[in-house]
Amino acid sequence: MPRTLFDKIWQSHLVDVQPDGTCLLYIDRHLVHEVTSPQAFEGLRNARRAVRQPGATLAVADHNVPTTDRSQGIADEESRIQVATLENNAAEFGIDYLPMDDIRQGIVHIVGPEQGFTLPGTTIVCGDSHTSTHGAFGALAFGIGTSEVEHVLATQTLVQQPAKNMLVAVDGALPAGVTPKDLALAVIGRLGTAGGTGHVIEYAGAAVRALSMEGRMTLCNMTIEAGARAGLIAPDETTFAYVMGRPRAPKGAAWEAAVTAWRTLKTDEGAHFDSEIRIDAANLAPMVTWGTSPEHVLPITGTIPDPAAESDPARRQAYERALAYMGLTPGTRLDGIPIDTAFIGSCTNGRIEDFRAAAAVLKDRKVAKGVRVLAVPGSGLVKEQAESEGLDAVFLAAGAEWREPGCSMCLAMNADRLNDGERSASTSNRNFEGRQGRGGRTHLVSPEMAAAAAVTGRLTDVRTLK
Amino acid sequence: MDKFTKLTGVAAALPLINVDTDMIIPKQFLKTIKRTGLGTHLFEEMRYTRDGAEIADFVLNRPAFRKATILVAGANFGCGSSREHAPWALLDFGIRCVIAESFADIFYNNCFKNGILPIRLPAADIAKLLDDSSRGANATVSVDLEAQAITGPDGGRIVFDIDPFRKHCLLNGLDDIGLTLAKNDKIAAYESQRRLEQPWL
Numbered sequence: 001m002p003r004t005l006f007d008k009i010w011q012s013h014l015v016d017v018q019p020d021g022t023c024l025l026y027i028d029r030h031l032v033h034e035v036t037s038p039q040a041f042e043g044l045r046n047a048r049r050a051v052r053q054p055g056a057t058l059a060v061a062d063h064n065v066p067t068t069d070r071s072q073g074i075a076d077e078e079s080r081i082q083v084a085t086l087e088n089n090a091a092e093f094g095i096d097y098l099p100m101d102d103i104r105q106g107i108v109h110i111v112g113p114e115q116g117f118t119l120p121g122t123t124i125v126c127g128d129s130h131t132s133t134h135g136a137f138g139a140l141a142f143g144i145g146t147s148e149v150e151h152v153l154a155t156q157t158l159v160q161q162p163a164k165n166m167l168v169a170v171d172g173a174l175p176a177g178v179t180p181k182d183l184a185l186a187v188i189g190r191l192g193t194a195g196g197t198g199h200v201i202e203y204a205g206a207a208v209r210a211l212s213m214e215g216r217m218t219l220c221n222m223t224i225e226a227g228a229r230a231g232l233i234a235p236d237e238t239t240f241a242y243v244m245g246r247p248r249a250p251k252g253a254a255w256e257a258a259v260t261a262w263r264t265l266k267t268d269e270g271a272h273f274d275s276e277i278r279i280d281a282a283n284l285a286p287m288v289t290w291g292t293s294p295e296h297v298l299p300i301t302g303t304i305p306d307p308a309a310e311s312d313p314a315r316r317q318a319y320e321r322a323l324a325y326m327g328l329t330p331g332t333r334l335d336g337i338p339i340d341t342a343f344i345g346s347c348t349n350g351r352i353e354d355f356r357a358a359a360a361v362l363k364d365r366k367v368a369k370g371v372r373v374l375a376v377p378g379s380g381l382v383k384e385q386a387e388s389e390g391l392d393a394v395f396l397a398a399g400a401e402w403r404e405p406g407c408s409m410c411l412a413m414n415a416d417r418l419n420d421g422e423r424s425a426s427t428s429n430r431n432f433e434g435r436q437g438r439g440g441r442t443h444l445v446s447p448e449m450a451a452a453a454a455v456t457g458r459l460t461d462v463r464t465l466k
Numbered sequence: 467m468d469k470f471t472k473l474t475g476v477a478a479a480l481p482l483i484n485v486d487t488d489m490i491i492p493k494q495f496l497k498t499i500k501r502t503g504l505g506t507h508l509f510e511e512m513r514y515t516r517d518g519a520e521i522a523d524f525v526l527n528r529p530a531f532r533k534a535t536i537l538v539a540g541a542n543f544g545c546g547s548s549r550e551h552a553p554w555a556l557l558d559f560g561i562r563c564v565i566a567e568s569f570a571d572i573f574y575n576n577c578f579k580n581g582i583l584p585i586r587l588p589a590a591d592i593a594k595l596l597d598d599s600s601r602g603a604n605a606t607v608s609v610d611l612e613a614q615a616i617t618g619p620d621g622g623r624i625v626f627d628i629d630p631f632r633k634h635c636l637l638n639g640l641d642d643i644g645l646t647l648a649k650n651d652k653i654a655a656y657e658s659q660r661r662l663e664q665p666w667l
């Protein structure tokens with residue numbers, strides 16, 4: 001029987017299937033960060049349990065770390081304790097830990113791929129919903145809660161129910177100015193934030209094949225915002241070229257054997273998908289969110305919708321609440337809404353191609369008066385690469401801030417946040433109420449669009465930037 | 467983990483769709499290294515003004531619902547991040563059961579690990595429960611997990627579906643890790659096989 005890529009990875013990781021259908025799934029790789037792990041290690045300690053496969057586990061602090069000068073450590077006491085707790089737990093349980101002053105430190109979902117920790121065909125988990133990022137490699141990767149983090153640490157497995165298969169086929173080619181972020185937002189707009197619930201989405205089609213690994217990571221990263229458990233893209237030559245030579249990738253004969261196996265990781269002809277959607281990439285435009293859910297998204301050429309036109313009462317109420325929070329009125333053109341801050345970074349758009357794209361817009365231009373721009377590389381290695389290309393100089397010359405790596409203003413757990421009523425053009429992944437700071441108003445966009453907004457001080461169609 | 471068998475209590479209504487985990491417990495409270503103490507910050511930004519005063523008309527601040535043990539909400543409850551702090555905050559407040567039209571997957575999973583019963587019901591049943599809840603403290607609801615049934619204040623009965631294994635674990639307060647460690651031989655066998663087939667891992 002023909003199988004999907006998800007079916008293949010799932011079935012090859014089954015340790016046990018109970019008569020009631022509950023599965024015990026083997027986990028190949030486990031990423032750990034400081035926020036969702038302390039209680040898991042505490043649980044192990046209380047039960048006198050060890051970490052079953054320390055070598056399959058990699059720890060790095062990202063959510064709480066300052067993005068300014070780190071030579072004095074972390075000023076906030078709770079953040080400092082949480083990061084120190086991760087370091088101590090990693091040492092106690094024999095897990096590799098990348099400290100804050102290590103060039104390899106960064107956002108967990110950027111570090112995994114960079115280090116070759118993320119490999120095709122594997123199962124990867126992390127106590128973080130954006131673990132879906134790693135699906136770009138043809139790995140089954142999903143976020144888990146802290147109890148499940150403890151379960152994986154202790155057993156290297158997870159108790160799981162099978163997911164359904166969904167195909168998102170993207171035909172054609174992305175037009176100029178339209179990025180993987182816009183594609184991701186368009187998919188969410190189409191499916192809604194619960195459209196993928198219970199499903200693993202496989203992205204296919206010419207437009208997906210044409211994406212770089214970084215673009216694929218952006219697309220898979222946002223899959224969770226469509227409610228899906230994971231996103232998947234079948235590995236191909238683009239994938240192998242990215243993985244080859246990475247520090248933790250297989251080498252020599254093992255590499256050859258691995259690639260031979262990885263070439264079989266694709267959906268068979270005629271395999272069944274529980275649902276399918278098709279998107280013509282040629283019809284896409286740069287996207288921007290207008291409300292407080294990623295599904296509140298429109299092309300930049302659109303206008304703020306009128307809740308009164310919405311027939312479903314729950315949705316109408318949600319729109320009204322969102323517009324009140326965002327301080328926006330129906331009928332306003334998105335292009336032209338003034339912003340206070342632009343944020344370029346996060347596990348969604350914190351990789352080198354994102355900074356190249358934003359720098360291309362900022363080059364020989366100035367950030368608009370009164371606008372704050374934070375450029376926060378996703379890892380120390382991204383930062384180093386960007387600096388070797390002179391991108392930091394472009395950001396600084398334009399009037400942007402060039403920061404140290406971390407999650408930063410994506411979720412504002414550190415000092416980087418919006419003040420009450422401030423509006424951002426942000427390359428991050430969530431525009432929830434209060435996400436970037438209480439009362440902060442977030443518009444999700446691509447790096448190019450964030451840079452364009454920085455320059456004009458308003459949400460701006462990057463394709464029309466003079 | 468505490469068992470979940472039967473629960474009788476006041477049901478508070480939160481008639482919103484897409485209640486996300488940032489709403490349930492904002493990030494400034496994720497810096498804790500404990501599981502407890504988050505109840506006072508449950509729904510922080512809807513519940514308190516910026517200077518910490520209670521917002522009187524938020525449901526959990528109203529006298530009838532301050533001791534609610536059941537929450538009834540709209541579709542896609544718990545969307546967003548994987549933070550288990552969301553169910554910890556609910557539990558610490560005293561909520562043992564969340565009833566919604568649908569749940570985000572990770573939040574749904576996280577509930578079961580903490581002795582919280584998440585119940586999915588069709589929109590019409592949710593509407594009925596929200597209506598019942600508007601009657602305040604008189605609107606006591608009973609949830610019987612064994613029977614998979616909810617009894618409303620007027621005696622009306624709603625049955626619900628739940629995965630049998632998850633039901634079994636909740637009813638008995640079973641520790642997942644203990645159950646899995648009993649399968650150690652199978653895990654070890656899988657690992658031996660994997661070493662042969664995928665030595666690069």
